[in-house]
């Protein structure tokens with residue numbers, strides 16, 4: 001069966017996507033490993049919206065640019081693409097039958113509906129003050145004035161405690177280290193497959209994974225202990241998952257509980273940590289932006305409390321800095337999919353069962369959408385400019401059926417966290433001319449070597 005999409009005319013024969021020139025044997029592995037976002041932009045410019053790359057001995061098709069981002073959301077795109085294979089390794093490792101991210105079609109819709117509320121910003125209703133409280137405690141405990149702080153690791157610890165609070169009502173302090181270790185192994189080996197499988201035998205990983213299972217079991221026990229005393233407003237993602245297990249074990253079998261219950265850590269840890277670390281760099285590198293943010297957050301936190309519904313309305317500059325960080329340092333450079341059937345894309349032939357990268361971040365770096373694209377410029381998101389709203393231009397949270405389910409939650413979590421960081425701490429880069437060191441494993445973002453100086457407390 002051949003579905004035809006976009007510019008491909010029904011009569012014109014479809015072309016095979018061109019193979020990107022690379023080195024003998026290793027093909028494009030090095031260039032892609034160094035900076036996948038820039039690599040895809042270069043290929044898009046030279047070869048167009050569909051091309052093939054050779055990476056780690058495999059040839060993969062890449063669909064790129066605004067046309068590819070838009071394709072993910074079309075009926076043809078939804079029918080033509082699936083995610084399953086990319087998550088099979090993780091599902092097997094947990095002894096589960098499936099995961100939200102690796103389920104497609106009708107079953108996927110059902111799972112998303114079950115989890116939608118628990119993953120939305122509604123999950124934070126009434127808990128903003130607690131969230132800020134956690135952030136404060138962490139600053140006082142871990143961010144000592146006069147020291148240099150490795151940012152990425154600090155953010156990973158921060159987000160695990162925050163997600164624990166949102167999910168279970170308390171920060172899982174004794175599990176934070178193990179959650180972080182397990183997730184980093186999972187992302188490196190099972191999801192992005194940048195590290196070999198034998199590392200799963202590493203005793204450090206096995207010990208941490210056992211602790212994450214223990215945490216999952218304790219979430220289940222906690223659910224049964226409190227389920228009869230909770231009001232509907234108090235129910236969270238864990239309740240939604242467990243109630244589905246009790247009422248519809250065909251949708252949520254026992255075997256899938258641990259992976260599903262601890263899943264938010266997989267989804268949230270690296271994504272939020274990378275983005276907040278990148279935001280910190282972008283803002284500290286641009287003193288005029290830092291000044292605007294200081295004015296904004298000092299006004300926001302000037303009283304004893306703040307109105308929750310005002311957060312996104314009042315922290316506009318802080319949020320624009322986060323949006324700009326997600327444009328310049330996107331955590332998901334491309335989405336990984338497999339073709340359900342033969343189809344045409346922009347005049348090119350894509351074959352059934354081919355592995356495909358959908359390089360949705362390419363427009364982030366294109367002058368046509370974001371003038372002077374290398375520049376950290378928070379004015380892009382102003383009402384007048386709204387560069388990110390152009391069709392297919394901006395996709396930090398992905399596109400189509402698997403678009404980030406935690407988007408609205410992540411937005412509030414990140415804006416409050418960053419606002420509190422800038423309010424509380426007087427921070428500086430190691431030196432004003434410091435340029436951000438980046439990494440690509442397990443996911444692209446600031447390198448673990450990126451540090452900031454804590455000069456003191458502002459409040």
Ligand code: HEM
Nearest residue numbers: 100101264267268271272275332397398402404405406410
């Ligand atoms: C900066 C923060 C974040 C970014 C940039 C981000 C980005 C993404 C992207 C690009 C996808 C799509 C993956 C694909 O299509 O294959 C995704 C999916 C997802 N994200 Fe996020 N994410 C963030 C934070 C979070 C948080 C905090 C949570 C929840 C705790 C979350 C929950 C999810 C879930 C459940 C999915 C799977 C949706 C599905 O498969 O239907 N994300 N995210």
